[in-house]
Amino acid sequence: MITFHDVYKTYLMGETRVEALQGVTFELPERRLAVIMGPSGSGKSTLLHLAGCLDTPTHGRVNYNGTDLGALSSRGRADFRAQSVGFVFQKFNLIPNLTALRNVEIPLLLQNKPAAEARKRALDALDAVELRDRMHHRPSKLSGGEQQRVAIARALINDPKLILADEPTGNLDTRTGQRILLLLKGLVEKGKAVVVVTHNPEIAASANTLVLLRDGKVESFSTSHGKEGLV
Ligand SMILES: Nc1ncnc2c1ncn2[C@@H]1O[C@H](COP(=O)(O)OP(=O)(O)O)[C@@H](O)[C@H]1O
Ligand SMILES: [Mg+2]
Numbered sequence: 001m002i003t004f005h006d007v008y009k010t011y012l013m014g015e016t017r018v019e020a021l022q023g024v025t026f027e028l029p030e031r032r033l034a035v036i037m038g039p040s041g042s043g044k045s046t047l048l049h050l051a052g053c054l055d056t057p058t059h060g061r062v063n064y065n066g067t068d069l070g071a072l073s074s075r076g077r078a079d080f081r082a083q084s085v086g087f088v089f090q091k092f093n094l095i096p097n098l099t100a101l102r103n104v105e106i107p108l109l110l111q112n113k114p115a116a117e118a119r120k121r122a123l124d125a126l127d128a129v130e131l132r133d134r135m136h137h138r139p140s141k142l143s144g145g146e147q148q149r150v151a152i153a154r155a156l157i158n159d160p161k162l163i164l165a166d167e168p169t170g171n172l173d174t175r176t177g178q179r180i181l182l183l184l185k186g187l188v189e190k191g192k193a194v195v196v197v198t199h200n201p202e203i204a205a206s207a208n209t210l211v212l213l214r215d216g217k218v219e220s221f222s223t224s225h226g227k228e229g230l231v
Helices: 044-051 073-084 100-110 115-128 144-156 174-189 201-205
Strands: 002-011 016-028 031-038 060-064 085-089 162-166 193-197 210-213 215-223
Touching: 002 044, 016 044, 016 060, 016 210, 016 215, 031 044, 031 174, 031 201, 044 060, 044 085, 044 193, 073 085, 085 144, 100 115, 100 144, 115 144, 144 174, 162 174, 174 193, 174 201
Parallel strands: 031 193, 031 210, 085 162, 162 193
Antiparallel strands: 002 016, 002 060, 210 215
């Protein structure tokens, strides 16, 4: 479970202060699909970065299953990111000169895991997104949807409990986006917490929890705890 408690994030740009988040409080349950919506600039990516320990709040607390993320050492933060979180981005962020397989196994190799283990887990992750037959392709030889599925496989490689996706279907056509949505829903069924920033109304419609941000504040929050197997 992720809890935001009175979270502020202020960016300093020279003389200018940008108040990206201004007193955000809410709770996202485990094993559920949460969707964050809001206009451009409303603080959605900032919120995701804080949840994934890529950044720290200026004020307030972000708590993950009892751990105050802001209180972690830089080593603790890196461990949290490596072990507990999988990130998926709008622009896929794959390494262009590496094959799909290498892109997926790279997080494990960076952690000095044995090559054979990295290979096996990367193949399993590519199976999970149904792309084993493309494992030797470089990103430029894959469609946008396939690249995003490789990125999801890479996010899954450490079997993280929390998947954070920032506009994952933003660069994809509707049908391809639907496939990515099904994949994300499947992850919830496998017990993961999935948090998606999106403008896609279909993804929003299948959310268990919907957070609407505006100007760095929560404009509305709705959740449907009790419903079993909602996604
Ligand atoms: N690293 C940064 N430095 C300065 N300003 C930033 C930074 N990141 C985001 N911002 C600003 O914070 C506000 C919220 O940004 P962001 O969280 O990216 O919004 P969204 O993802 O909803 O479009 C915007 O005004 C943006 O320009
Ligand atoms: Mg954003």
